[in-house]
Structures are given as C-alpha cells and as structure tokens.
Amino acid sequence: MSVLQEISANVRNMKSMEYPVLARRTNQIQEELRKGVRKPYRDVIDVSWGDPHRAGVKPLSFVRQVLAACLYPKLMEGDRLMVDVRQRAQRLLKECAGGSIGSYSNTAGIPEIVQRVSEFITRRDGGVPCRRENIFISSGSQWALANILKVLVNSEASPRTGVLTPVPCHSTTILSLMALGAAAVPYHLTEERGWALEVEELQRALDSAKGVCSPVALYVINPGNPAGYVQNRKSMQEVIRFAAEKRLFLLADEVYQDCVYGKTEFVSYKRALAEMGPPLSETVELASFHTASKGLMGECGLRAGYVELVNLDPAVMKHINSLFSTNSCAPVLGQIALDVMTNPPQPGDPSYPLYMKETQHIRTSLAENVRRVEEVVNSLPGFSCQPVEGGAFAFPTVFLPPKAIERAKEVGMKPDTFYCLRLLEEAGLLFSPGTEYGQKEGTYHIRFCIMIPLDVMEELLRRLSGFHKRFMKEFS
Amino acid sequence: MSVLQEISANVRNMKSMEYPVLARRTNQIQEELRKGVRKPYRDVIDVSWGDPHRAGVKPLSFVRQVLAACLYPKLMEGDRLMVDVRQRAQRLLKECAGGSIGSYSNTAGIPEIVQRVSEFITRRDGGVPCRRENIFISSGSQWALANILKVLVNSEASPRTGVLTPVPCHSTTILSLMALGAAAVPYHLTEERGWALEVEELQRALDSAKGVCSPVALYVINPGNPAGYVQNRKSMQEVIRFAAEKRLFLLADEVYQDCVYGKTEFVSYKRALAEMGPPLSETVELASFHTASKGLMGECGLRAGYVELVNLDPAVMKHINSLFSTNSCAPVLGQIALDVMTNPPQPGDPSYPLYMKETQHIRTSLAENVRRVEEVVNSLPGFSCQPVEGGAFAFPTVFLPPKAIERAKEVGMKPDTFYCLRLLEEAGLLFSPGTEYGQKEGTYHIRFCIMIPLDVMEELLRRLSGFHKRFMKEFS
Numbered sequence: 001m002s003v004l005q006e007i008s009a010n011v012r013n014m015k016s017m018e019y020p021v022l023a024r025r026t027n028q029i030q031e032e033l034r035k036g037v038r039k040p041y042r043d044v045i046d047v048s049w050g051d052p053h054r055a056g057v058k059p060l061s062f063v064r065q066v067l068a069a070c071l072y073p074k075l076m077e078g079d080r081l082m083v084d085v086r087q088r089a090q091r092l093l094k095e096c097a098g099g100s101i102g103s104y105s106n107t108a109g110i111p112e113i114v115q116r117v118s119e120f121i122t123r124r125d126g127g128v129p130c131r132r133e134n135i136f137i138s139s140g141s142q143w144a145l146a147n148i149l150k151v152l153v154n155s156e157a158s159p160r161t162g163v164l165t166p167v168p169c170h171s172t173t174i175l176s177l178m179a180l181g182a183a184a185v186p187y188h189l190t191e192e193r194g195w196a197l198e199v200e201e202l203q204r205a206l207d208s209a210k211g212v213c214s215p216v217a218l219y220v221i222n223p224g225n226p227a228g229y230v231q232n233r234k235s236m237q238e239v240i241r242f243a244a245e246k247r248l249f250l251l252a253d254e255v256y257q258d259c260v261y262g263k264t265e266f267v268s269y270k271r272a273l274a275e276m277g278p279p280l281s282e283t284v285e286l287a288s289f290h291t292a293s294k295g296l297m298g299e300c301g302l303r304a305g306y307v308e309l310v311n312l313d314p315a316v317m318k319h320i321n322s323l324f325s326t327n328s329c330a331p332v333l334g335q336i337a338l339d340v341m342t343n344p345p346q347p348g349d350p351s352y353p354l355y356m357k358e359t360q361h362i363r364t365s366l367a368e369n370v371r372r373v374e375e376v377v378n379s380l381p382g383f384s385c386q387p388v389e390g391g392a393f394a395f396p397t398v399f400l401p402p403k404a405i406e407r408a409k410e411v412g413m414k415p416d417t418f419y420c421l422r423l424l425e426e427a428g429l430l431f432s433p434g435t436e437y438g439q440k441e442g443t444y445h446i447r448f449c450i451m452i453p454l455d456v457m458e459e460l461l462r463r464l465s466g467f468h469k470r471f472m473k474e475f476s
Numbered sequence: 477m478s479v480l481q482e483i484s485a486n487v488r489n490m491k492s493m494e495y496p497v498l499a500r501r502t503n504q505i506q507e508e509l510r511k512g513v514r515k516p517y518r519d520v521i522d523v524s525w526g527d528p529h530r531a532g533v534k535p536l537s538f539v540r541q542v543l544a545a546c547l548y549p550k551l552m553e554g555d556r557l558m559v560d561v562r563q564r565a566q567r568l569l570k571e572c573a574g575g576s577i578g579s580y581s582n583t584a585g586i587p588e589i590v591q592r593v594s595e596f597i598t599r600r601d602g603g604v605p606c607r608r609e610n611i612f613i614s615s616g617s618q619w620a621l622a623n624i625l626k627v628l629v630n631s632e633a634s635p636r637t638g639v640l641t642p643v644p645c646h647s648t649t650i651l652s653l654m655a656l657g658a659a660a661v662p663y664h665l666t667e668e669r670g671w672a673l674e675v676e677e678l679q680r681a682l683d684s685a686k687g688v689c690s691p692v693a694l695y696v697i698n699p700g701n702p703a704g705y706v707q708n709r710k711s712m713q714e715v716i717r718f719a720a721e722k723r724l725f726l727l728a729d730e731v732y733q734d735c736v737y738g739k740t741e742f743v744s745y746k747r748a749l750a751e752m753g754p755p756l757s758e759t760v761e762l763a764s765f766h767t768a769s770k771g772l773m774g775e776c777g778l779r780a781g782y783v784e785l786v787n788l789d790p791a792v793m794k795h796i797n798s799l800f801s802t803n804s805c806a807p808v809l810g811q812i813a814l815d816v817m818t819n820p821p822q823p824g825d826p827s828y829p830l831y832m833k834e835t836q837h838i839r840t841s842l843a844e845n846v847r848r849v850e851e852v853v854n855s856l857p858g859f860s861c862q863p864v865e866g867g868a869f870a871f872p873t874v875f876l877p878p879k880a881i882e883r884a885k886e887v888g889m890k891p892d893t894f895y896c897l898r899l900l901e902e903a904g905l906l907f908s909p910g911t912e913y914g915q916k917e918g919t920y921h922i923r924f925c926i927m928i929p930l931d932v933m934e935e936l937l938r939r940l941s942g943f944h945k946r947f948m949k950e951f952s
Contacts, residue, residue, distance in 0.1 A: 046573075053576035068548035072540040075551070097522075100529035102775040139615055139779065140804055155631070175802045299578040301808035303615065303779070326651045328616055331807040332777035 019048070019436050022420055026430050041428030045460055047448040048432040050225065050392045052298035055452035060358050062351045063297055063340050066092070067333055070101050082350040092336055101336070105329040108321075109137030109306070113339045117306060120342035124257075125271035134309045136320070137338060139330045141255050141289040141305030146176045147323055148287050148307060151316065152217050152249055153182040162213035164205055164248070166197070168395065168437035168445070170225045173253070183213040186438060191397065194386050195227035199238045206246060217249040218242070223256040223266065223390025226437050226447040230264040230390040236272040243284055250286040255305070258295035259451070261370045262389030270310055286310040292337040294392065296362050298451065304334025362451075369450045369457045370394075376461045380468050392451045395434070398444050398468075404475035416444040419471070427467040429460060495524070495912050498896055502906050517904030521936055523924040524908040526701065526868045528774035531928035536834050538827045539773055539816050542568070543809055546577050558826040568812055577812070581805040584797075585613030585782070589815045593782060596818035600733075601747035610785045612796070613814060615806045617731050617765040617781030622652045623799055624763050624783060627792065628693050628725055629658040638689035640681055640724070642673070644871065644913035644921070646701045649729070659689040662914060667873065670862050671703035675714045682722060693725040694718070699732040699742065699866025702913050702923040706740040706866040712748040719760055726762040731781070734771035735927075737846045738865030746786055762786040768813040770868065772838050774927065780810025838927075845926045845933045846870075852937045856944050868927045871910070874944075876920050880951035892920040895947070903943040905936060 026044050047055055069075050069089035076086045095112045097103035114132050121130035138144040153161040163177055165184040177184050187205035189195040209215050222231045243250045252269040260266045270288050274281050291305030345352040370388045377385040377396050385396035400415050408418035416433035423429050434445025502520055545551045545565035552562045571588040573579035590608045597606035614620040629637040639653055641660040653660050663681035665671040685691050698707045719726045728745040736742045746764050750757050767781030821828040846864045853861040853872050861872035876891050884894035892909035899905050910921025
C-alpha cells in the first residue's frame with residue numbers, strides 16, 4: 001500500500017467512524033435494560049474510553065477537597081477539612097483575580113500555577129531546568145496539540161504538510177491533522193517486539209512520503225495509546241537523533257507518564273534530549289504534552305492540560321503566544337487540578353496518609369489488572385496480548401477465523417468492529433475495534449481501558465472469556 | 477475610508493494590540509505598589525474585562541453549593557447544605573458517566589442538561605419551541621461562535637468570505653474572523669440615537685463590501701458590548717427582514733440577556749423571528765449564543781456556553797455535529813453551572829430566599845451603578861455617555877482636547893490609549909480604549925465594566941472625576 005493509499009485508508013477509517021455504531025447500540029441496549037428486557041448481563045461495561053471515573057475509579061479526595069474549598073470557601077470554616085487542604089485552597093484563591101475561581105485567568109494559565117508546573121517538570125527531569133515562559137496551560141492536552149499543529153501546518157502548502165504518526169494511534173490527533181489539511185504519515189510500531197518504535201521504520205515512512213507530502217514533525221506517544229509500550233532511553237535517543245537529522249519537530253504525547261507498570265521507567269523526551277548534550281539539546285524542537293485527565297487523577301471532565309515547548313525560535317514562541325491569547329483561559333478549576341497533580345501532599349502533611357492510601361490503591365489495582373489481563377487474554381485461543389508496560393489500555397491482537405471475517409464482510413463491517421458489536425450484544429462489553437487506531441493489514445485488535453476497579457476487571461474478563469470461546473466455536 | 481481600508485484599519489488596531497501595553501503597565505504598577513512605592517492610590521481597579529468576580533462581585537451561593545456538592549459528594553452527608561442543593565447535586569451526578577464530574581460527557585453536553593437548557597429557552601421565549609438537537613454546549617460562547625464561523629467561512633474563497641460586524645464590537649469575534657481568513661465588514665451603530673442598529677447602515681455596509689468580499693452572515697450583539705444598547709422588537713424585525721432579503725446567516729450574541737436596565741425588555745432573536753411567522757420564521761438561519769460567564773452568575777472561570785441553531789439545513793447540522801465531535805466536551809462543572817443558570821431555585825425551594833436576595837442585590841447594585849455612571853460621567857466636561865440600557869459596560873465618548881491628541885501622536889499612541897494610560901498611571905484605573913472596539917474616525921471612547929460592587933463604583937467615579945478634570949486642564 002502506498003503512503004497516499006495508507007493515508008487515505010486512515011482517513012476513511014476515521015470517517016467511517018465505526019465506533020459511533022457501537023456507541024449508538026450501547027445507548028439502545030441500556031434503554032432496553034432499563035425497560036426490563038432480559039439480557040445475559042445486567043449492565044454494559046463501557047471500557048472504550050480512557051476515562052477512569054466512567055468505569056468506577058474513585059476521584060482522589062485531596063484533589064476534590066481542594067477544588068470544593070476553592071469553589072465554596074465557606075467550607076474552610078471549622079475543621080471539617082484538613083489544614084493543608086485549607087491552606088492550599090487559600091493560596092490558590094489568592095492567585096485568582098478577585099479571589100474567585102469564577103474569574104478569567106491569563107490565557108497561558110494562572111502565573112503562579114504555571115510556575116509550580118515548571119518546578120514540577122524540573123524535579124521530574126532530575127534538575128533539567130524548565131522555564132515558565134515555555135509552559136502553556138490549555139483546555140486539555142489535545143487542544144494544546146491542535147494549537148501547536150496550527151503553527152506547524154501550512155494549510156495552503158502543496159504538497160501538503162505531513163506529520164509522522166504511529167500506527168496504532170488514538171484518533172483525536174489524526175482528526176486534528178485532518179482538520180488542518182495535513183497528512184498523517186503512518187509509521188508502524190513493531191507489535192511482536194512489544195510495540196517497539198524502530199528508527200528503520202521511521203526512515204521507511206519518511207521515504208514513503210516523498211512526492212506525497214512534506215513532513216515537518218514526528219508525533220510520538222509515550223507511554224503508548226492504544227499500544228501500552230514504554231520507550232526506553234536508548235530508543236528515545238535514536239528517535240531524537242532521527243528528528244535532528246531530518247529536521248523534524250518532535251511532538252511528544254506524554255499524558256500517561258504516571259501510568260507505568262513494567263520494568264521500563266518513564267523518561268520524558270525533554271530529559272532524554274537535555275541529557276544528550278549540545279548540539280542536540282539546544283537545537284531539537286520539542287513540544288511535550290501532559291494533562292489532568294489521565295494518570296491517577298483521571299479528571300477528564302475538568303478539561304485541563306499543558307504543553308511545554310523546548311528550543312523554539314523566539315519569533316515562533318511569540319506567534320504561539322498570540323495564538324493561545326486569542327482563546328480564553330483554560331477552566332480555572334482544571335488549572336487548580338494541574339496544580340495539585342504536579343504538587344501532591346508531601347510526607348508530614350495531614351492529607352498525605354489518605355492521599356498515599358488512595359494512590360497506592362489505584363497503583364496496585366492497575367498492576368493487578370495488567371497481570372490478570374495478560375494472564376487471561378493470552379490464555380484464550382486466538383488472542384495475543386503484548387505486555388502492557390504503561391498507559392491505560394490493553395490492545396491485544398485477535399486472530400479472527402476466516403468465517404468470521406467473511407460474515408463481517410457480508411454485513412458490511414470491518415471484522416474487528418463486527419467482533420466488538422457481537423461482544424457488546426452478547427456480553428455487554430463496549431470495547432473499541434483496532435480499525436479505529438490503524439493496524440497492519442490483515443490484523444485485528446481490540447482496545448479496552450484497564451484503569452478500572454478490580455471487581456469490574458474480573459467481571460469484564462469473565463464475560464470476555466465466555467463470549468470469545470462461543471464466538472470462536474461459532475465461526476470455527 | 478473604503479471598506480477594505482476600514483477592514484485593514486480594524487485589523488491593524490487589533491494587531492497593534494494597544495491593550496497589552498496597558499495590561500503590562502498594570503502588572504508593573506501592582507509590583508511597585510507591593511514594593512511600597514508611593515502612589516496616589518492603594519490599588520489598581522481593573523474594569524477592563526467583563527469579569528464581575530475579578531471586580532469583587534460575589535458568586536451566587538446556590539451555584540457554588542451545587543458545584544461543590546457535585547465535586548465532593550461527601551458534603552451532602554448531614555444537613556449542612558439545603559435539601560434542594562443536595563437533590564440537585566444528586567440528580568446531576570446521576571447524569572454524569574460513572575456518577576463523577578471527572579468523566580467526559582457527550583461532546584454536545586450531558587443530554588439531560590441539554591434538554592433542560594432547551595426547556596429554559598422555550599419558557600424564555602413564551603412557548604416558542606426549542607429542540608434539544610439544536611443545542612450545543614461548548615467551552616464558552618465564543619468557542620461555539622468560532623465553530624459556527626468555521627462552517628460559514630470558506631477560507632479558500634476569492635473574494636474572501638465577509639461577515640457584517642458592528643462598530644463598536646468586542647475584539648474576540650473580530651479575532652476569530654481574522655483567524656479564519658474572513659473579512660469583518662463594519663456597520664456603525666448610531667451613537668447619538670443610543671447606539672441604535674439602523675438598517676440603512678447595514679445596507680451601506682453591504683454595498684461597501686461589493687468587490688471586496690462576499691458577505692454571508694450578519695453578526696449582532698444584543699444587549700450590546702461595548703455599547704450598552706438593547707434592541708427593541710421593531711428594530712430586530714427590520715434586521716431579520718434584511719437578513720432574509722440578503723440571504724445572510726444571523727449570528728446573535730445574546731450573552732448579556734440577563735443584564736437589562738432600561739425600559740426595553742430583552743427579546744431573543746429566536747422569539748422575534750418565530751413571532752414574525754412563515755415564511756421568515758421557517759427560513760432565516762440563526763445561531764444564538766449564551767454563556768455562564770456573563771449575566772448575574774458571572775462564572776467566567778468555569779468556561780461554558782451554548783449555541784442554539786435555528787432553521788439550518790440537516791446536512792449542515794450534520795457537519796456542525798461532527799465539527800463539535802472532534803473536540804472534547806465542555807468542562808462538566810461549567811455544564812452544571814449552565815443547568816443552574818437556566819433552572820434556578822423556584823419559590824418554595826429552601827434555597828430560593830437566599831438566591832433571590834443575592835440576585836436582587838446584584839440587580840439593584842447594577843441599576844444604581846448605571847444611574848451613577850450616567851449622572852457623574854455626563855456631568856464631566858468633555859464626556860458624553862449614552863444611556864446604558866443593558867450589558868456590562870459603559871462606553872462613553874470622551875472629547876479629547878487637540879493638545880492631548882497631539883501629545884498622543886508624539887508618543888506614538890492612539891489618543892484614547894494615551895488617555896487610558898494616563899488614567900492608569902495617575903488614578904489606578906484600568907479601562908480599555910475605544911480603539912480596541914472600533915469607533916468613528918475622530919471620535920474617542922473608553923470602556924469600563926459596570927458589574928462591580930457599589931463601593932468600588934463610587935471609588936472609580938471619584939478617581940475618574942479627579943483625573944479627568946486635571947487631564948482636561950493640562951491639555952486645555
């Protein structure tokens with residue numbers, strides 16, 4: 001398949017929007033269940049989103065207490081809330097115009113919060129300095145990415161601007177590229193090596209773009225989504241060298257940096273780049289994205305994220321500054337969530353014990369979920385799941401029998417969508433099909449969120465196992 | 477001045493961004509005050525935004541209590557919160573995925589909230605039906621407007637797409653048009669007739685666009701911003717007939733619909749259109765915008781608004797649907813604020829008395845502020861303020877002496893920016909200059925927010941009067 005064909009196929013997949021079929025059917029099924037229609041399940045487990053609270057994960061008390069106190073300062077009267085909650089809320093309210101979270105803030109975020117986010121990044125990266133001028137808080141990381149893409153993509157260029165994007169890749173970025181008239185140049189992660197990102201494949205992708213589009217940036221997702229890999233330093237260094245050599249802007253989606261389960265530690269691209277020293281550390285242009293939606297906090301509904309920009313030309317920074325300025329600020333409560341995320345309670349703080357207990361509970365649940373998913377899914381016939389090293393999703397291959405593929409074609413569906421629809425219908429599980437994310441031709445995958453309570457995961461695996469065996473038998 | 481010249485002048489004004497000079501100087505002054513530098517004032521009163529909380533207006537208790545209870549449901553234990561607060565929060569949480577405001581919602585908003593917003597619109601418009609499918613909740617009304625403009629504006633068209641926009645007009649809409657490569661075709665409101673919108677002027681503007689751009693829409697702001705007029709039904713009917721005749725899409729910015737102080741009642745364009753009957757009521761395409769940021773609630777920091785679409789082609793609606801779908805949902809707490817805004821406590825509800833007391837206090841303060849502004853400003857030499865009938869701003873003309881205009885030119889500033897800078901420097905008042913909004917050549921204005929506490933307004937008027945007399949004397 002040529003890159004243009006592959007790009008078009010990507011676009012077609014996105015446009016075909018197979019997922020909405022599943023979402024609509026889910027709504028119908030839920031309506032039927034409410035009306036008392038008998039099904040082999042009492043409810044639909046929706047793990048098609050990276051949305052922990054939706055699946056029953058509890059919010060962190062400290063986060064919610066600080067936010068509630070900022071919203072309704074009367075709560076700080078008396079000693080109902082811990083003293084560190086009250087102190088944090090008081091400090092944050094002082095930093096809001098007029099002492100209210102109901103005021104607009106600077107478009108790049110409340111300056112003091114931006115400052116503390118930059119200090120968090122410096123700590124995270126072992127002292128690599130982060131300048132607050134390089135941080136822009138926005139209504140979610142994807143919104144920030146869309147803004148940076150606006151600067152990178154020349155909508156009127158011929159050939160089109162291209163951005164190297166992984167396969168598989170979550171669809172929001174591809175949609176942002178399409179909206180700007182840019183081309184996604186797919187590079188494939190190597191599934192059989194734990195979804196590794198290999199430089200030879202980047203080179204192949206770049207070559208394939210010749211005469212089709214003009215690539216200006218390389219988009220990486222680490223930890224992965226939907227594929228749950230975590231890049232090691234060596235791999236990142238190779239990617240950075242490649243980007244430098246080909247003069248590609250590095251776009252690093254690092255929103256799952258808190259969610260790492262395997263042996264490979266998370267290292268930010270910023271840190272990997274800085275530690276490579278000059279000239280690379282001073283020249284490779286990088287944007288790194290993070291959010292309050294993902295990670296242990298999982299506050300998707302608050303809508304806040306940020307981007308850090310590294311090595312950008314001052315003139316470009318000025319342009320980006322004015323681009324962010326044409327929009328209103330990010331939701332102030334989301335900004336406050338970012339403050340708490342990057343500055344959680346410390347040992348000795350009154351809220352620390354509960355905070356640790358809650359985060360540890362989520363961490364151990366996730367580790368156990370990952371273990372159980374690999375154990376159960378890999379034991380099923382026709383399934384193969386790479387180790388989930390990070391992120392919020394499992395993305396196993398399912399080897400569909402030819403008869404199932406044929407049946408899918410008969411009903412005009414992608415085979416993995418067909419599988420997901422049957423899974424929904426018969427087992428009350430809402431997964432999303434691999435076709436939404438891109439996959440090697442002839443392979444099929446399913447994605448589901450692993451950031452869910454332990455009991456929900458057990459129920460999910462029970463339903464999946466039962467359904468899958470019946471399905472394979474039916475089409476054997 | 478030709479329309480192209482005038483458009484370019486508009487763009488130049490926006491790009492020159494005189495306001496940031498004032499904002500920067502404000503930050504410096506505040507820093508100086510913190511360091512103990514002596515000034516004739518103790519603080520800067522910033523009334524350059526339409527941001528009531530910034531200026532000291534208090535949030536409404538019911539709104540904040542419901543939001544806090546949704547954020548931290550433990551607050552609902554015991555009887556600290558009124559029963560209607562708890563019931564509202566419980567219902568809203570049931571409508572959130574996983575029972576948490578931390579989950580994503582549908583991209584057009586939580587369906588039950590969208591439904592209640594549509595019921596509010598029906599009540600507001602005396603029974604004119606509103607369909608929930610026509611409502612899209614978004615991160616603020618301007619964001620919704622930018623999305624609708626994306627559909628209306630063909631960035632590649634030659635000549636460019638045009639949108640008729642009032643002069644004066646707040647700058648965010650002009651910036652949105654510029655970002656899309658569209659032209660703002662200015663029509664002037666008639667200041668001496670209380671900033672009336674006159675159809676002859678719309679015709680003149682449309683004629684002036686010939687050969688320059690191709691106008692597809694007419695943008696109206698009612699109640700006005702920065703000019704505080706409220707349109708009467710007759711004027712709206714004329715505008716609607718004009719739009720119908722010229723096949724213009726009507727964009728109605730109605731975010732200040734709650735803020736009306738004069739004799740003219742607010743009537744929505746939707747209602748005015750519906751009551752004109754067929755064929756107009758079935759053909760004129762209309763988008764009406766509202767928000768939780770403005771009005772009595774003033775929750776700018778929550779970032780939520782909505783648009784209602786009327787008479788759009790189903791194919792266009794589908795396109796708009798997918799446009800909104802490429803973005804994440806609006807902040808869920810903002811959506812909840814919209815729910816409360818459109819469904820406040822009713823007589824008999826436990827929270828009703830306090831809600832009434834608080835909103836009445838804001839209303840009477842606003843009425844008193846308007847009265848005092850007109851009284852004081854119009855008594856100053858060289859000032860003329862039209863009646864403020866609605867909205868959040870006063871926008872008086874200031875007749876600057878020739879010597880002041882000359883001095884401004886010498887220092888490379890617009891005369892009204894020069895006036896505002898001196899006002900800031902000498903009296904600690906941050907206003908914004910008329911040049912930011914567009915004004916007839918040779919006229920100068922200043923804009924300031926009137927949604928501020930009574931005592932702040934008195935202090936503001938005291939400082940303004942003192943400064944203005946000194947300024948006029950200096951340049952007489």
